[in-house]
Amino acid sequence: MLLINQLSKQTSIPIHTIRFYEKTGLFQGKKNPEKKSNNYNYYDEETIEKLELIGAAKMIGFTLAEIKELIEVWYSKQISKKDKIEILNQKAASIDEKIKQLKQVKKQIDLFIKEVEEFDC
Amino acid sequence: MLLINQLSKQTSIPIHTIRFYEKTGLFQGKKNPEKKSNNYNYYDEETIEKLELIGAAKMIGFTLAEIKELIEVWYSKQISKKDKIEILNQKAASIDEKIKQLKQVKKQIDLFIKEVEEFDC
DNA sequence: GGCAACATTAGACTATACTTCATACTTCAT
DNA sequence: ATGAAGTATGAAGTATAGTCTAATGTTGCC
Missing domain, CATH: 1.10.287 (Helix Hairpins)
Known part of the structure; x- marks a missing residue:
């Protein structure tokens, strides 16, 4: 599980942009239940995948709203x-x-x- | 020579958008020197071409700044x-x-x- | 000459996608 | 234990590309 800084480095997407995407609902970090002293977000491999998908989809002109829909389809079990x-x-x-x-x-x-x-x- | 209303109808681009493009410098209407009572802008066939180019270029993700550059190349004699x-x-x-x-x-x-x-x- | 339809300008407003700022807390190395 | 670096949150600011409004002037037709 990665902190936002690592996530940013691995995807080359600025931290602020990652936070913005998260706020937009493209994905969600998880709080660590063992560490109650902070409320840092932890991100899994799937988030890296998602950020890569966002990059590719944006490049070809998809809006974040469209990408959100795409991600929901891609990862939804419902x-x-x-x-x-x-x-x-x-x-x-x-x-x-x-x-x-x-x-x-x-x-x-x-x-x-x-x-x-x-x-x- | 067309007035903005005709131009808008022939290109299916809203008047406001046409004015916005003009203000952005993508093309320029000409004043009619014989009619000094108004300051209406008149647009030629080339403007229709340019608006079509803008539409196509936008569709494939070019920004207006890039399109402006492209138009300048396309039509410049300098x-x-x-x-x-x-x-x-x-x-x-x-x-x-x-x-x-x-x-x-x-x-x-x-x-x-x-x-x-x-x-x- | 009066009225609808069209023109112009400046400026305000919107949406999308960031980007920066301010504040405050946490972690880690020395 | 203290200072640098990292994290969270909310809010404000920026850029792009429109979109709308208001005030005002012009043209064309009955």
Whole structure:
């Protein structure tokens, strides 16, 4: 179990940002019941996974609200198999859509580069 | 030449947003020198193009600052061919990078869907 | 000439995602 | 035991990207 400082170092995510994510409900640290003198939060390996997922999902344009939903599906034991698969398929589809859009714009930029190379002398 | 209302209708971008983009420096309307009684802004076809570019670039996660740079390259007559190509290549590379990341996450989600389908009964 | 529909500006307000600050407590090395 | 470093909490501040309001002026049509 890691303290927030270690967690930050292992994920390269600033402490303040981690706290912000925690407050947003993306995950929760656990208090140590044996140590009642402090109320430090302890984080498990799953939290590292979650932070990595957050990083990846953010990079591709998901909002924290969407990521929260994704995490809930990913780790929930309560959500039915059917619902899980549906939400995951939705996310997968939205990623495909984004890839399509990116390729479209890439093509346009490549064309424009050619244009510049040939005519704009 | 279009007034802002027409521009908004043709691009499906709200008037307020168009004004915001203009204030941000993504493009500029022109005053009509023959009509000195008002100071309405008139927009040309190029502005429609630019707004479409903004829409596409935003969709793939470019910030307005990046888009501004892209538009400046796209339409500037002052920037050298070499610089234009360099900036465009940078944007193209960042799109490739994003596509790579998206594919990565897509793969992870697909794997997880399989996992859920097989084991989480 | 009067009224609806459109235009402009400045400024206030919102949401998202942080980021910093202030205060106060805890742990650890010397 | 004391000071540096780490932790918690709440609240304020920042940046980006809008979105809305108010006050005021303009145009077009009956």
